[in-house]
Amino acid sequence: xxxxxxxxSRDICQRGTSLTIQCQVDSQVTMMxxxxxxxxxxLTLIATANQGSEATYESGFVIDKFxxxxxxxxxxxxxxxxxxPEDSSIYLCSVWSGALNTEAFFGQGTRLTVV
Amino acid sequence: KQEVTQIPAALSVPEGENLVLxxxxxxxxxxxxxxxxxxxxKGLTSLLLIQSSxxxxxxxxxxxxxxKSSGRSTLYIAASQPGDSATYLCADGGSQGNLIxxxxxxxxxxx
Numbered sequence: 337x338x339x340x341x342x343x344x345s346r347d348i349c350q351r352g353t354s355l356t357i358q359c360q361v362d363s364q365v366t367m368m369x370x371x372x373x374x375x376x377x378x379l380t381l382i383a384t385a386n387q388g389s390e391a392t393y394e395s396g397f398v399i400d401k402f403x404x405x406x407x408x409x410x411x412x413x414x415x416x417x418x419x420x421p422e423d424s425s426i427y428l429c430s431v432w433s434g435a436l437n438t439e440a441f442f443g444q445g446t447r448l449t450v451v
Numbered sequence: 452k453q454e455v456t457q458i459p460a461a462l463s464v465p466e467g468e469n470l471v472l473x474x475x476x477x478x479x480x481x482x483x484x485x486x487x488x489x490x491x492x493k494g495l496t497s498l499l500l501i502q503s504s505x506x507x508x509x510x511x512x513x514x515x516x517x518x519k520s521s522g523r524s525t526l527y528i529a530a531s532q533p534g535d536s537a538t539y540l541c542a543d544g545g546s547q548g549n550l551i552x553x554x555x556x557x558x559x560x561x562x
Contacts, residue, residue: 369549428495434548436546
């Protein structure tokens with residue numbers, strides 16, 4: 337299994353500002369993903385972080401709002417830009433080895449509150 | 452588009468009971484079905500992964516089954532303990548590692 341460190345674990349931010357969340361894995365992984373969990377809801381995939389190229393975004397999510405970087409095979413960042421209270425959620429990083437039918441692993445999440 | 456549903460949304464049982472959590476999915480063309488546990492304010496812990504060719508997987512007191520034809524999976528927890536209290540999530544695992552989640556079942560095991 338992979339050990340994933342996600343920072344910060346929680347933050348309270350003012351509307352209109354931006355927050356960058358970091359995800360560090362203890363080994364090289366093929367795939368890294370970012371999910372959002374809104375209050376009382378399940379997890380929704382935001383995007384796949386691609387190493388050395390632009391992230392692949394799911395319907396309803398755009399790069400201007402959620403810019404993502406992945407400079408190497410062990411690290412990725414998600415920025416939540418120009419935040420509003422509707423962005424208050426838990427954001428989770430996930431990694432996958434790329435081998436079919438193997439488990440995905442998750443970081444501890446970042447609990448974001450926008451005031 | 453795949454939809455994953457979990458029933459019930461919440462469940463409260465006395466300690467020691469055996470229980471079953473349900474997960475249903477609309478598209479039977481899945482690669483695998485994964486069960487996770489989420490503790491309050493925490494990330495997800497992987498419990499079991501069932502490949503599409505498998506019928507069940509077991510880990511300790513947990514047993515997960517998969518019936519693709521009916522679009523259902525169940526998670527059986529034997530001899531429940533207060534430490535099992537958490538939200539349990541099932542997810543359809545795609546070929547690229549991306550997951551489609553249900554909303555989860557919040558389990559409370561009373562001492």
